[in-house]
Amino acid sequence: MHIIDRRLNPRGKSLENRQRFLRRAKDAVQQAVRRSLQSRSIRDVLDGGEVSLPIGGMGEPSFRRAEGGITDHVLPGNRAFVEGDIIPRPPGQGAGRPKEAGQGDGEDGFRFVLTREEFLSVFLDDLELPELAKRRLSETEEMSPVRAGYSISGSPSNLSIDRTTRLAMMRRIALKRPKPEDIEALQRQIDESENEETRLLLQAELKSLTDRIRRIPYVDPLDVRYRRFDNEPKPVAKAVMFCLMDVSGSMSEHMKDLAKRFYLLLYLFLSQRYEKVELVFIRHTEKAEEVDEETFFYGQATGGTLVSSALAAMRAIIAARFDPTEWNIYAAQASDGDNSYRDEGPAGHLLKHEILPLCQYFAYIEVDEEGGDSSISNSPLWRLYEGIRSGSATLAMRKVCRKNEIFPVFHDLFQKRSTQTKAVP
Amino acid sequence: MTQAAMQKDRLLFEGADWDFSTLQRIHDACEEIAIGELGLDVYPNQIEVITAEQMLDAYSSTGMPLFYRHWSFGKHFAHHEAFYRRGMRDLAYEIVINSSPCISYLMEENTATMQTLVIAHAAFGHNHFFKNNYLFKLWTDAEGILDYLDFAKGYIARCEERYGETAVERTLDAAHALMSHGVHRYAGKTRLDLRQEEKRLQERRAHEEQMFNDLWRTVPAGRKRDAADVDLERRRAALGLPQDNLLYFLEKSSPRLQPWQREILRIVRHVAQYFHPQRQTKVMNEGTATYVHYQIMERLHDRGQISDGNYFEFLKSHTNVVFQPTFDDRRFSGFNPYALGFAMMQDIERIVTEPTDEDREWFPDIAGRGDPMQVLRGIWADYRDESFISQFLSPHLIRKWRLFQLYDDPQVSEGILVSAIHDERGYKRVRRQLAREYDIGWTDPRIDIVDVDLAGDRRLLLQHRAPNDWVLEDSETRQVLQHLADLWGYDVMLQEIDGAEKVVKEHAAHPREILQKGDLFS
Numbered sequence A: 001m002h003i004i005d006r007r008l009n010p011r012g013k014s015l016e017n018r019q020r021f022l023r024r025a026k027d028a029v030q031q032a033v034r035r036s037l038q039s040r041s042i043r044d045v046l047d048g049g050e051v052s053l054p055i056g057g058m059g060e061p062s063f064r065r066a067e068g069g070i071t072d073h074v075l076p077g078n079r080a081f082v083e084g085d086i087i088p089r090p091p092g093q094g095a096g097r098p099k100e101a102g103q104g105d106g107e108d109g110f111r112f113v114l115t116r117e118e119f120l121s122v123f124l125d126d127l128e129l130p131e132l133a134k135r136r137l138s139e140t141e142e143m144s145p146v147r148a149g150y151s152i153s154g155s156p157s158n159l160s161i162d163r164t165t166r167l168a169m170m171r172r173i174a175l176k177r178p179k180p181e182d183i184e185a186l187q188r189q190i191d192e193s194e195n196e197e198t199r200l201l202l203q204a205e206l207k208s209l210t211d212r213i214r215r216i217p218y219v220d221p222l223d224v225r226y227r228r229f230d231n232e233p234k235p236v237a238k239a240v241m242f243c244l245m246d247v248s249g250s251m252s253e254h255m256k257d258l259a260k261r262f263y264l265l266l267y268l269f270l271s272q273r274y275e276k277v278e279l280v281f282i283r284h285t286e287k288a289e290e291v292d293e294e295t296f297f298y299g300q301a302t303g304g305t306l307v308s309s310a311l312a313a314m315r316a317i318i319a320a321r322f323d324p325t326e327w328n329i330y331a332a333q334a335s336d337g338d339n340s341y342r343d344e345g346p347a348g349h350l351l352k353h354e355i356l357p358l359c360q361y362f363a364y365i366e367v368d369e370e371g372g373d374s375s376i377s378n379s380p381l382w383r384l385y386e387g388i389r390s391g392s393a394t395l396a397m398r399k400v401c402r403k404n405e406i407f408p409v410f411h412d413l414f415q416k417r418s419t420q421t422k423a424v425p
Numbered sequence B: 001m002t003q004a005a006m007q008k009d010r011l012l013f014e015g016a017d018w019d020f021s022t023l024q025r026i027h028d029a030c031e032e033i034a035i036g037e038l039g040l041d042v043y044p045n046q047i048e049v050i051t052a053e054q055m056l057d058a059y060s061s062t063g064m065p066l067f068y069r070h071w072s073f074g075k076h077f078a079h080h081e082a083f084y085r086r087g088m089r090d091l092a093y094e095i096v097i098n099s100s101p102c103i104s105y106l107m108e109e110n111t112a113t114m115q116t117l118v119i120a121h122a123a124f125g126h127n128h129f130f131k132n133n134y135l136f137k138l139w140t141d142a143e144g145i146l147d148y149l150d151f152a153k154g155y156i157a158r159c160e161e162r163y164g165e166t167a168v169e170r171t172l173d174a175a176h177a178l179m180s181h182g183v184h185r186y187a188g189k190t191r192l193d194l195r196q197e198e199k200r201l202q203e204r205r206a207h208e209e210q211m212f213n214d215l216w217r218t219v220p221a222g223r224k225r226d227a228a229d230v231d232l233e234r235r236r237a238a239l240g241l242p243q244d245n246l247l248y249f250l251e252k253s254s255p256r257l258q259p260w261q262r263e264i265l266r267i268v269r270h271v272a273q274y275f276h277p278q279r280q281t282k283v284m285n286e287g288t289a290t291y292v293h294y295q296i297m298e299r300l301h302d303r304g305q306i307s308d309g310n311y312f313e314f315l316k317s318h319t320n321v322v323f324q325p326t327f328d329d330r331r332f333s334g335f336n337p338y339a340l341g342f343a344m345m346q347d348i349e350r351i352v353t354e355p356t357d358e359d360r361e362w363f364p365d366i367a368g369r370g371d372p373m374q375v376l377r378g379i380w381a382d383y384r385d386e387s388f389i390s391q392f393l394s395p396h397l398i399r400k401w402r403l404f405q406l407y408d409d410p411q412v413s414e415g416i417l418v419s420a421i422h423d424e425r426g427y428k429r430v431r432r433q434l435a436r437e438y439d440i441g442w443t444d445p446r447i448d449i450v451d452v453d454l455a456g457d458r459r460l461l462l463q464h465r466a467p468n469d470w471v472l473e474d475s476e477t478r479q480v481l482q483h484l485a486d487l488w489g490y491d492v493m494l495q496e497i498d499g500a501e502k503v504v505k506e507h508a509a510h511p512r513e514i515l516q517k518g519d520l521f522s
Helices: A015-024 A026-039 A116-123 A134-138 A159-174 A180-192 A196-215 A253-273 A294-297 A306-322 A340-359 A379-387 A403-414 B003-010 B019-036 B052-060 B070-086 B112-132 B136-141 B147-161 B167-175 B194-210 B216-220 B227-239 B246-253 B260-282 B283-304 B308-320 B339-355 B359-361 B372-383 B385-392 B397-402 B427-437 B474-488
Strands: A001-006 A049-052 A072-075 A113-114 A143-153 A225-233 A239-246 A277-284 A288-291 A328-335 A361-367 A394-398 B046-050 B094-097 B102-107 B404-408 B416-419 B446-452 B461-465 B494-495 B503-509
Touching: A001 B019, A015 A026, A015 B070, A026 A116, A072 B427, A113 A116, A143 B147, A180 A196, A239 A253, A239 A306, A253 A294, A253 A328, A253 A361, A253 A403, A277 A294, A277 A306, A288 A306, A306 A328, A306 A340, A340 A361, A340 A379, A361 A379, A379 A394, A394 A403, B019 B046, B019 B112, B019 B283, B046 B052, B046 B112, B052 B070, B052 B094, B052 B102, B052 B136, B094 B112, B094 B494, B102 B112, B112 B136, B112 B283, B112 B308, B112 B372, B136 B260, B147 B167, B147 B260, B167 B260, B167 B427, B167 B474, B246 B260, B246 B474, B260 B283, B283 B308, B283 B339, B283 B385, B339 B372, B339 B385, B339 B397, B359 B397, B385 B427, B397 B427, B404 B427, B416 B427, B461 B474, B474 B494, B474 B503
Parallel strands: A001 B046, A239 A277, A239 A328, A328 A361, A361 A394, B046 B102, B461 B494
Antiparallel strands: A049 A113, A072 B404, A143 A225, A277 A288, B094 B102, B404 B416, B446 B461, B494 B503
16 A cells, blocks of 8 residues: 655646636636626725636537436435325426435536636736836846857856767767777777787777877867857837826815725736836825835825915925936826816926826816716816827827726726727727 | 543554555455455455556546557547646546456555555455446456456457557457447346257147137238338347347358458457446446445544544545535536445435435335345345436435426427426426436447348448437448448448438448558568
8 A cells, every 4th residue: 555645746636727718718707807806895806705607618518418308316205205106396397306416516607706816917918108218228237148059169157068078979970989898998908808819809909999098188178169149139128117196185085085096006017017116196176295115005184275286296205205317207187177276387388398208198077076078178277188188199188977987997097909009098 | 441542543554645554454454344344245355555557547548557559548548648648637536447356546646544444445346346237247257357368468469460460450440449338238138959849849849739719710910011121030049130249240150251350249248348347337437436435534534544634635635526516506517426426325324224204115125134245245236227216316316416307309499398306296206307318228329230231242231219309420330330331341321210210311331441451561
């Protein structure tokens, strides 16, 4: 009898089957994920979770009998029946076919659990950050070594042992270097041989072989090869994302919720897609402050509204930490559209002349009450930005009123574009 | 040494904890009883300790330790996992594989008592059944199965590399759809060889010469068969029709399949055939294993190798396993094979050791034979569920379980007829019907390939025997038929024929040309 402990075997034996299944069910999974987003709080999205799939398209059909027909059954536990009794059928049911064992799983509402990574990758599939890396590619480049065959010179650390030994072996075979076992065999023959004459002959042969071994080295400097590396320029995509949000008193809880949802999506998207994206969270009332993620999403604040304060803060942070020649800069702003009248000039100026020229992309989301109309807007900020947009292509604007519009708008702003067209509302 | 200390010394384990030496001790103690006292004959055992996730893995690939890759296994895994996570279902305590050595998986969470139970159940009960039952001997190769699956996995992986995952997946999808109709139900007839045939012919002629009687010439001959009939018959004979093994027929005769596709059909067919005996012996297999574990546990306890407390733990899970709710119970979902099998085994033990007059009348062969293990070993070797129930379900057990039979004809609007109960008149009918429910030849739809005109339009004609209005489920049949048409490469047609040889329904499908092109780039 053998006892084997399999617990330490590598996990995820069925991972590949799972991936195949997900690939096969891609459309259904995508729909299910989108649907599930509408029904649950966005914070839960972070945890991945259970989605429910319609079974269609993933069924495994087989020849099976339909319900109905004349059937006989044997059942246990008779109490009162005698032969010949007629049991009336339960109303609303054709044939009283008892449920068979194992059918109670209810596969039609097929539910299963996606891991966080799977969930996000499905969820954020076919989205991308617009024009990432445009600027950086053309200017600075980082070199990275790439394998480029073999060379006859190089540093010892790059010595390619298997290539060297292979060449050495080829050479040894080509030049017929005697094998050590041949020499051993010859030596044994000499030791065993009785006849003086043959022994002398064999000894002569042995000598010629050993000479040959000495002349033909095991590894010759000629054989030595080194792995060769070429330096290739590698694009660096350093990006920073500014998240600007109005948290002033005019923003209702509903609006803040919408804005937060949008930013959470953005945050998820960025943290999933890019390993190195800096995030800067700026919230503002009449004055702006840079906050951490937690405060940004869950902190409370009230006050008036001065959009220019946030833009000025952004500008200051760019100047201090993110040199525009080294960083791709993105910004997303969420607001209810209110802005102090006297701020219009400064904000417009800041945006048009100082922020937009530095940015790859600037998205503006206007949030409104639940009953609002998301197709038109007449707020001061919207009018201001619309004026600016006509002169600049990096600015995109959308208005959102309801929770379930968040994802479509987000998707629209960041969907993959085959051509380099700009995001136009 | 005091008596208490001696008793302690004899125990295999204490409490719930176990380690590998405990398992070894448990196995050896079980083996001593199983081989020495019960006279079982088993494959060498291999016991593997696994985690819950690995158990789910095993579930999704039909329990086998290695299997080829296919999305459907991923689906099953996700499905089982979702149920397990929500706590709606426990995992099995064990899985056992019909191979030599016989591999039993033990869950790491099991207590020592449970491990003992599982070792007795799987490593000896199932193991003995696998090695000795005639169906397993006939259809499965315990030594070769793991190697074969290894080959299958490698072969399909290589096909994926060469012909693209999509093409392989489509072939497998189609093959899986026909899997239930990809088994040989009967041992194949051996091909006649020419020399023997000639000899037989000579013998027959010699016999005819010996027995010549001119009188036969005067007997009027039957109606001459017309040429079309003879032609059809010849055509069928050439292709071995009618054929109920659809995968076999496609593998051998489909005109448009690539060699690798034939090999994949063959792999799926072999796997289906390997599991075929298990489908026919659910009650017997589980009954045997349950009876064996009960015997072993009882004897271990009698010998003082298991403490009273642990024995109670065993009894609790044992009674859970062999619980059979009655038909009006909310938990009822058909017969529990463990319960039915175990009850019948125990009933046979009773008949063999303490028969009543009724038993002597019903079971003259075994009543009062005295050695239950000898009788049971014989039964375990020679029966499958259907024959086992139809011969050994005793009136005593029918009464005890209060079995009754319902006859449900949807045409009769009054309701469902109670056609037999556990009385003198009903025993035989109840028994026959219950046996029938375990006959997969009766419960599975019977579908045959009956005709194909290879010289003409190559349309494949299938027939489904649908007695009692048992027609096939419509949409699923269409899907399966589509797969069949794809594999065949030409039109297929399925007729459903009722008891009176009348065609009640027809399904047809055209091939989609997706298997033939082998589109590498899709």
